[in-house]
Amino acid sequence: MTNNHRYLLLILTSLFLNSFLAQENHFKTFRSPVGIPISLSGNFGELRSNHFHTGLDIKTNGSINYRIYAIDTGYVSRINISHWGYGKAIYIDHPNGFTSVYAHLNHFPEKIEKIIRQKQYELHQESITYYLDSSQILVSKGEIIAFSGNSGSSSGPHLHFEIRETQSEHPVNPQQFNFEIQDNRPPVISQLKVYNFPNKSINLLCSEKVFSLKKFKNSYRLNNDSIIYVSGPFGIGVAAADYYTNSSNLCGIYSIKMYVDEVLKYDLKFDELDFDNNHQINIHKDFNAYQEHRRKIHRLFIHPNNELEIYNRSLGNGLINFKDSSLHKVKIKVADFNNNYSELYFHFLHKDSSSCLENKNDFDKYIFSKDSNWRISLDSNSFYNFPKIKMISQNNNIVEITNNLPAKNQFILSMKITSEYSPYMEKTFVANITKKGNILNKSGKIEEKWISAEVKKMGTYQLIIDTVAPTIIHLGNNRLKKMNQSLNFKISDDLSGVENYDVYIDEQWVLSNYSYKTSKLRVPLDKYARITNGEHNCRLLVSDERNNKSSLDFKFKFNTN
Numbered sequence: 001m002t003n004n005h006r007y008l009l010l011i012l013t014s015l016f017l018n019s020f021l022a023q024e025n026h027f028k029t030f031r032s033p034v035g036i037p038i039s040l041s042g043n044f045g046e047l048r049s050n051h052f053h054t055g056l057d058i059k060t061n062g063s064i065n066y067r068i069y070a071i072d073t074g075y076v077s078r079i080n081i082s083h084w085g086y087g088k089a090i091y092i093d094h095p096n097g098f099t100s101v102y103a104h105l106n107h108f109p110e111k112i113e114k115i116i117r118q119k120q121y122e123l124h125q126e127s128i129t130y131y132l133d134s135s136q137i138l139v140s141k142g143e144i145i146a147f148s149g150n151s152g153s154s155s156g157p158h159l160h161f162e163i164r165e166t167q168s169e170h171p172v173n174p175q176q177f178n179f180e181i182q183d184n185r186p187p188v189i190s191q192l193k194v195y196n197f198p199n200k201s202i203n204l205l206c207s208e209k210v211f212s213l214k215k216f217k218n219s220y221r222l223n224n225d226s227i228i229y230v231s232g233p234f235g236i237g238v239a240a241a242d243y244y245t246n247s248s249n250l251c252g253i254y255s256i257k258m259y260v261d262e263v264l265k266y267d268l269k270f271d272e273l274d275f276d277n278n279h280q281i282n283i284h285k286d287f288n289a290y291q292e293h294r295r296k297i298h299r300l301f302i303h304p305n306n307e308l309e310i311y312n313r314s315l316g317n318g319l320i321n322f323k324d325s326s327l328h329k330v331k332i333k334v335a336d337f338n339n340n341y342s343e344l345y346f347h348f349l350h351k352d353s354s355s356c357l358e359n360k361n362d363f364d365k366y367i368f369s370k371d372s373n374w375r376i377s378l379d380s381n382s383f384y385n386f387p388k389i390k391m392i393s394q395n396n397n398i399v400e401i402t403n404n405l406p407a408k409n410q411f412i413l414s415m416k417i418t419s420e421y422s423p424y425m426e427k428t429f430v431a432n433i434t435k436k437g438n439i440l441n442k443s444g445k446i447e448e449k450w451i452s453a454e455v456k457k458m459g460t461y462q463l464i465i466d467t468v469a470p471t472i473i474h475l476g477n478n479r480l481k482k483m484n485q486s487l488n489f490k491i492s493d494d495l496s497g498v499e500n501y502d503v504y505i506d507e508q509w510v511l512s513n514y515s516y517k518t519s520k521l522r523v524p525l526d527k528y529a530r531i532t533n534g535e536h537n538c539r540l541l542v543s544d545e546r547n548n549k550s551s552l553d554f555k556f557k558f559n560t561n
């Protein structure tokens with residue numbers, strides 16, 4: 001070996017060691033985002049209504065204002081303040097190529113809060129998305145960066161915590177980073193489902209059958225130890241979930257492997273997700289079982305339009321197809337991140353049967369309409385499967401789309417504005433009426449005598465006229481205010497919903513915080529509002545989504561002492 005070669009080898013070896021060590025470090029350097037033991041109410045990859053859960057839901061003992069710590073040094077790269085989704089959220093970019101995300105927060109320490117206020121006052125709005133560069137807010141590992149809350153689309157106080165690859169923004173499983181999370185309980189498998197297909201196409205489901213299970217230690221079998229008879233290609237579904245130590249919260253599983261006659265045929269793992277295709281969960285899980293019974297079933301076969309990168313794709317699409325007369329064995333192994341696992345075994349036998357007729361592909365029309373008062377517009381990108389759309393128009397202003405298919409993209413529902421609605425054209429909107437009878441405003445563009453809304457779900461839709469302005473109620477009658485007190489109001493709108501709210505003190509815009517959960521509007525009289533001693537005029541302007549406006553004027557006295 002020449003000297004040059006020796007050097008090269010040395011360099012290569014040290015390069016390899018360095019990158020190996022650096023990688024090892026990634027997974028060890030993060031501290032916990034909370035100061036209490038981590039207990040989870042949700043985990044990574046868990047099946048939700050339109051997405052796989054992209055982080056950990058860390059419990060905060062049912063209350064708010066727990067200190068939230070930066071898991072490593074870095075800089076604040078984004079702050080998002082929203083009524084929906086993540087609510088108040090902060091993003092920190094770390095030097096090792098990962099970004100940590102903390103959501104549903106209540107408030108921030110002074111260092112961060114003052115920068116948020118500056119932006120809100122600059123834009124004259126409460127909701128902001130603010131991207132920051134590496135020179136603006138630096139944080140050290142363990143620094144308090146926020147206080148936990150229940151903001152945005154959160155139904156109880158907790159911290160939603162994510163780790164993303166900074167470059168791709170792909171969320172990765174935070175459990176890879178060795179946070180202290182106790183889990184000694186194996187996943188629970190509650191149901192087996194068999195889906196028969198008339199040919200090798202996953203688009204055309206022929207029939208499905210549910211099997212209940214019994215458990216012996218950590219292995220599951222069919223309840224009556226029967227053999228499953230199949231007549232053609234079929235796929236498997238399993239309802240499976242996991243519990244952590246000393247916790248009653250139902251969480252998601254980490255991996256599923258399916259072996260047919262001891263050969264690995266399907267391999268799923270939740271290490272990384274991608275926001276661009278995360279809604280394709282609706283063709284991974286059993287959509288109907290979820291819609292109707294909230295049952296979370298992983299389907300162990302891959303739809304042709306499924307682009308999720310959670311499977312070992314080299315194993316094929318997971319469909320099983322044998323035509324011989326021998327008995328075949330299936331083993332399904334479901335594991336959590338700590339490698340606690342449960343197994344399910346069953347046998348199947350091929351039996352010829354002609355009972356399964358092929359569904360006819362009738363996706364030939366792009367516009368479906370049964371009468372002249374409504375129509376829906378679809379293209380081949382609207383749905384994953386070829387929809388056979390059944391619609392019932394109960395009367396002129398209610399449309400019911402009765403199928404239960406997952407939409408891939410939005411589609412357009414148009415309803416005719418009939419004579420009784422035409423005087424109120426600008427005040428009319430398309431509403432989705434939920435199963436509980438709630439009105440969800442889907443807005444709508446008016447063209448000629450039609451109103452068209454982009455919708456994502458099948459269901460019941462109705463035209464609603466909103467000519468009623470929001471109501472404003474001033475809460476508390478004390479007109480003498482001191483520093484750090486607040487002005488409080490209740491603002492509500494029954495139909496199209498509160499859209500804009502602005503508060504002016506002596507003609508100057510001031511920040512106000514509105515909560516859609518409580519309908520309360522709070523105007524903090526703090527140092528950012530810059531109010532001087534003496535009497536002031538306060539004016540509230542509120543409008544709903546159909547632009548019905550209300551206002552309220554009143555005077556109050558302010559005293560800094």
Ligand SMILES: [Zn+2]
Nearest residue numbers: 042056057160
């Ligand atoms: Zn969450």
